[in-house]
Amino acid sequence: MARRLRPVPLRSRPRVTVVIPCYNYGHFLAPCLESFIDSDGLDVDVIVVDDASPDGSAAVAREIAARDARVRVIAHETNKRHIATYNEGLAAAEGEYVMLLSADDLLAPGALTRSAALLQANPEVGMVYGFSRRFTTGTPPPARSTVTSWTVWDGPEWVAEVSRRVSNPIYTPEVLMRTSVMRELAGYDARLPHAADFLLWLRAGTRAAIGRVNGVDQAFYRIHGANMHVEQYAGAVLDIEQRHLTLQILFDEDGDRLPDSASLRERSLRALAREALLLACRPYDHGTPVGDQAGQLDQLARLAVEIWPEAKESKLSRRYQRHVARSRAGRGPVVTAPVSAFRDRVVEHLGWRRWRATGISAAVGSL
Numbered sequence: 001m002a003r004r005l006r007p008v009p010l011r012s013r014p015r016v017t018v019v020i021p022c023y024n025y026g027h028f029l030a031p032c033l034e035s036f037i038d039s040d041g042l043d044v045d046v047i048v049v050d051d052a053s054p055d056g057s058a059a060v061a062r063e064i065a066a067r068d069a070r071v072r073v074i075a076h077e078t079n080k081r082h083i084a085t086y087n088e089g090l091a092a093a094e095g096e097y098v099m100l101l102s103a104d105d106l107l108a109p110g111a112l113t114r115s116a117a118l119l120q121a122n123p124e125v126g127m128v129y130g131f132s133r134r135f136t137t138g139t140p141p142p143a144r145s146t147v148t149s150w151t152v153w154d155g156p157e158w159v160a161e162v163s164r165r166v167s168n169p170i171y172t173p174e175v176l177m178r179t180s181v182m183r184e185l186a187g188y189d190a191r192l193p194h195a196a197d198f199l200l201w202l203r204a205g206t207r208a209a210i211g212r213v214n215g216v217d218q219a220f221y222r223i224h225g226a227n228m229h230v231e232q233y234a235g236a237v238l239d240i241e242q243r244h245l246t247l248q249i250l251f252d253e254d255g256d257r258l259p260d261s262a263s264l265r266e267r268s269l270r271a272l273a274r275e276a277l278l279l280a281c282r283p284y285d286h287g288t289p290v291g292d293q294a295g296q297l298d299q300l301a302r303l304a305v306e307i308w309p310e311a312k313e314s315k316l317s318r319r320y321q322r323h324v325a326r327s328r329a330g331r332g333p334v335v336t337a338p339v340s341a342f343r344d345r346v347v348e349h350l351g352w353r354r355w356r357a358t359g360i361s362a363a364v365g366s367l
Contacts, residue, residue, distance in 0.1 A: 017095035025103035026057030087187035126181035126208025130218030132171035148215030173219030195242035273308035284323035
């Protein structure tokens, strides 16, 4: 069972290393560092790893380092891509706790101190997260700043809760990890260029307890063109494929650390297949797919069966086939598009509220 705890302040002054990977984000570096480098009660050092940015980001980082001895720079001569960049910076971390923070994101005031306090007070906890707000403008919205509680899960219990929902509940800006745990995990897995963070969190839960700071905003995740999917359903296919591979790696390589892992694996794959079919049905619920969407939706439906063969005979699969048949006959959905859109907004909002409050995504359900 998850434990709700009353927060306590730091007892000593731990060292925290923040690794900032950077590619063409030099103009974001200064505000990123300013959001956390003077955190109360902490000795903070920063490693900026520039991945051969053509926009002069390395020069910006060096200028900052020349003014602040807490900042050091690793500059690549050639582009090594994001996973190698992350891992190089994490391997160089010397603090008791470590965070990977993208140069375009920000921490909320006091976030680093709040997370460090939870780790210090609970030595069994290997990773702490919280709630990360999205923003699109130059200045993020005001942050909630009153901590209501801490939640601490036994690691395998948290892994079970998350894997049954097959959804990554964490945006990377707010994660603080015990460096010893990060070293055991050896960083991000290059087999998962689009889901390596999800696997890292799950693997952390197989080795240590997981904590969460509740009631506050811990970070700000910047939404802009460089990090958004252009093709929504093509992106959905890739996302489902990467989460499927995440689950396969987790249960193949760390399943022996999880109680009843065979049953958990089965429930997780079933839930992921259901999500793929729900995504395939959604555009038909809202009208008629346009352009090449229909082909991408067929990919999702086929992927669901690859993940969980029994999905082929499920009610949700039959619903999808009815949608396709009606669309080819020039007929719209049985339930009108506005009604479906309203239902989806309600479900998504309730799921979002649950996630913000608890740190666990809403259940996908079963086929």
